[in-house]
Every structure is written in C-alpha cells, then in structure tokens.
Amino acid sequence: MTDIVTQIAQHQADIAAAEAPNAEALEAFRIQYLGTKGLVKTLMGEMKNVPNEQKREFGQILNAFKLAAEERYETLKAALESNTEFSFDYDISLPGDPLPLGSRHPISIVRNRIVDIFKRLGFAVAEGPEIEDDWHNFGALNLPEDHPARDMQDTFYISQDPAWLLRTHTSNVQIREMEKGKLPIRLIMPGKVYRNETISARAHCFFHQVEGLYVAENVSFADLKQTLYFFVKEMFGQDVKVRFRPSYFPFTEPSAEMDISCLICGGKGCNVCKHTGWVEILGCGMVHPNVLQNCGIDPNKYTGFAFGMGIERITMLKYQVKDLRLFSENDVRFLRQFTGA
Secondary structure, eight states: OHHHHHHHHHHHHHHHHOOOSSHHHHHHHHHHHHSTTSHHHHHHGGGGGSOGGGHHHHHHHHHHHHHHHHHHHHHHHHHHHHHOOOOOSSOTTSOOOOOOOOBOOHHHHHHHHHHHHHHTTTOEEOOOOSEEEHHHHTGGGTOOTTOGGGGGGOOOBOTTOTTEEEOSSTHHHHHHHHHTTOSSEEEEEEEEEEOOOOOSSSOOSEEEEEEEEEEETTOOHHHHHHHHHHHHHHHHOTTOOEEEEEEEETTEEEEEEEEEEOTTTTTSOOTTTTTSSEEEEEEEEEEOHHHHHHTTOOTTTOEEEEEEEEHHHHHHHHHTOOOGGGGGSOOHHHHGGGBOO
C-alpha cells in the first residue's frame, strides 16, 4: 500500500502542475485522470488488493485524489472559457440577410375589403357548411326538384348519397339563418362554392362568393339599390358607372343584375366584358315570399332583399386581372404582386 500511496502523491503533484492552453489539452487531461479508463478508475480498482484493516484509510486517500483531479479539471476549464477570444470569418457589422415577406392571396384581400365595407352598414358575418343537403341549397330557395333553373347551377353530388352536394352558392347560409327566426336579419355570407362548369378565363368549377341578406319590416328595393351603390363606390371609386338590368332568379322577385363599367378596358371592350364595356358583378332582388314562408317567416309582415357576388369577378376588376385561372394556379410570380410593404 505504501508504494501506491507514494504514486498517488506524485500524481497529485502532476495534477496541480497541469496546464490546458487549449480545448484539446483540456480533453486529454480529462481522459487521463477522469475518463472511464483514467487513472482515478484504475486506482479505485486497487482497493481489492488492500488489507481490510487499511481499506478505510486507503479509501480516504483515493477520494482526496479524485476530488483534486475534478477540481483541477474545473479550474482549467473555467480559465480556458474565460480566455477564449471569439473570432468571426465574416464582417458582423454588415446588415443581415433580408427575410422574404409573404402576402395575402388577392381573393382574401378583396374578401376582407368587402366584409369591411358592409360592416360599416351594420352587416354581420355568417358562415355555413360547404357540403349541403338538397333542401337548403335548392328546395328552400324556391327551386323544386324539377325546376329548370337548377340546370344553371349544376354541381357535384356525393356518390354515396345524392341528396348531399357541394353548395352552388352561399344562399344555404341565408336559409339556415332565416330558419333560426331571429329577426331582423342583416348578414353577409362569404365562402367557397362549386359548380360543374368548364374552366376558362371567366369561369371555374369552384369560386368564392359573398352574399347579403336583409330581412325586416318595410324593406324596399330602394334600400337594396342604395346599399349596393354605396358598396360599389367604396370598392371601385366614385367615378365608376352603375346600371341595373331586370333579370330572373327563382328566389327573388323582382330581380335584377348589377353592372359596372369595365375597369380593365375603360369601357372600350375586352374579353372580360365581352366587348360590351360593362361587367356584371352581382345579382340581387327582393326575397321571394315563398322563400320567407319556407323559413317560417310571415311575408305579409316582413320583406327583405338579397344579393350575391363572385369575389373573383370583383378581384379581376379591382386589380385588372384578365384570367380567372391565375387565382388558383399558385404562380408565385403572380402572387408576389400582392406582397405588403
């Protein structure tokens, strides 16, 4: 045991004199003394060769040796960290790389703009399901199963149950809100709709709509016209021209279509306005009494107006986009034009 104690004393002297000028030297010190095959572990293995009456004394010497090695390691480590000089292989005074900015989709921009305009007139926002039953999409809107006007809104049906379909307009939300019986109603209904149409520069099999509904006592067509005049002027500016044309919708009577002067060609004629100088932006009319009755509302006491517009059409006019397909092709060259400042 005397020889081992002498060796330990020599090792302690070596530990006290050890230096670690760099990280490699510090790691070598740790491996030599504190590693799994280091000197401390090796000396601990000598405990079995020490006589029982000397084990306690030898254990104390080993513990002191181990603590000395650990303390020296921590001291060298702290000194090395405090003396480390940070070096950069680039100029830290240069400005950072710019972060690319995303953008809202133009459909979202215009949708939010439409919602903001009608909110100023007291309209709240309501939403409903895109997968709808036949009654809320057609039947309640004065479109019975054999009505020829259904052909204008051919859609996609659920193969397992043809009574369920992808909605052709957000009018289904109008029906659901009127069925609640909470009058008066002043709502707009934005959302995605679907129709079985040939995809072209003017049409798509899915698009986005905003519909509006106002039901109360003594609502007139004059209220409808002034509401839509306000919307158009706020959306397109005070110089835009507006006209109403008589039309037919099964769920409104009387009905009209609203046109504005084409903002893309300035009224000269283009593929968007079909070379007429006018673009239809929405359909509207007074809610048909049958629709009110289907929803449990007395048409002798209450009247109302409704309107619906395609957000893509408004966006095309607002930003002078000539092809509807650009909105769904995810071409980043097109979408980057709408990146915010």
